[in-house]
Amino acid sequence: MAQPERDERLARAFLDLADTLTGGFYLIDFLHVLTDHVVNLLNVAAAGVVMIDAHGRLVDVTASTGSVHQLEQVQLDFDEGPCRDCCYQHESIGPMDLSGPAARERWPRFSQAARDAGFGTVAAVPLRLREESIGSLNLFHIHPDALDPASVRLGQALADAATIGILHQRLANDQAERVGQLQTALNSRIVIEQAKGYLVARLSISPEDAFARIRAHARAHQRSLTLLCEQVMQGSAGTELFAIPAAPRPDV
Template identity: 40%
Template sequence: MPSVPLSTAERESKLLDAFVQMADTLVDDYDIADVLHELVSHCVRLLGFATAGILLSNQRGGLQVVASSTEQTRMLELYQIQTSEGPCWDCVHSGEPVSAADLAAEADHWPLFVHHALDLGFAAAHAIPMRLRHETIGALNLFGLEPQPLPEQDLRAARALADTATIGILQERAIHRGEVLTEQLQVALINRVAIEQAKGILAQAGNLDMDQAFQALRSYGRRRSTRLSDIAHQLASGVIGPDTVLTDRRRDDS
């Protein structure tokens, strides 16, 4: 559900904290997956939307989901990719923000997407390009449970957060050669596959839903100052067992 509305002063303070946190994260050997999950978490907290997600280009003309605040959001993002329609799809291919404050009114524009989104309980969708200069590498997507516009000041805040993450991905030292950019983006997509596998393992072993499994995975890594993707690869490959992660979760809940 959307968070309780913040006062202007509270939001400005939390927005500043978000930029500081993301800037601190973008250091040597940073974890792209964790940065992008931080981005969607900040957007949900600060912009008053129910959920958020990110689509990222795989540099071969396709898109993949690399971050989502809920499993339901991930499934909706995947549906956009499968049907090649929706605000996020249009945003990536146009390089411009795309807003649908009332999805029901967009049924003629995106018939498959709107039908599916409404079935899932979503009523609004807004997409912000992740772009550096003339290169669009993905989109940040915000979803509401009721018809909900994206005010200009919120659009600016979302774009600034998305730009911060984009600069981290495409920082100059990593894009002086095209093949380096492709490699870095591909690593993010490979890591996302491992994260999904690890979530599934934890969900099955601990009788958790996918959102609970992700939080357990992320908390385990943070307590050990270990990157999210590294923990996911260890769990997916059997280096650590699900009981190890779940024991930590049960200890936290006790």
């Protein structure tokens, strides 16, 4: 990517992450914007976000691919992994070679699952403002020892911008809405999973492909991912909109 184009994309990313005080704010859509920018700007293959709910529990909110969604759930089920450590220690984790002894000893089940999913390196940076931590951004690369420090630093900068945007949006709403924001995001996850399942059944494609096609259509038409999935389930967005596979992203 040429430097002027990269600079323009970087400026757009920070503008997008600051734009949270508008009507129709959906947390899960906002976090998908974050992961899209992370994958486009950093030298990573995929990204995901885990957040801390009102009871201090970790919840898998969003990811750029279905396989990363599954890995985030592995971390929650086994109570081990970079996002867990990042959230509770309030500091960045890695990059770590998933085939190396440090990762295999620290996260034996997660590191095996991540390698099985085709990833070689992982890092996590906190969604944090001063002493308040609301979650973590997880970065994955397909090659071992492939995440460079500059990419992790940029990932932290994007995570910081997203955290400021989320917290500003929360301050603009009343307490009840703030408490319900994460629950709304989880409800959106259910709608997205339902829409994926519907396309899998109707188009005879994989869940990963269904997820990629929905995200690609939402990005191309600048539509809310949540609202698009609701329209799929209501029948107002026909399956013909998703009949063409999403363009593959070059390996990084």
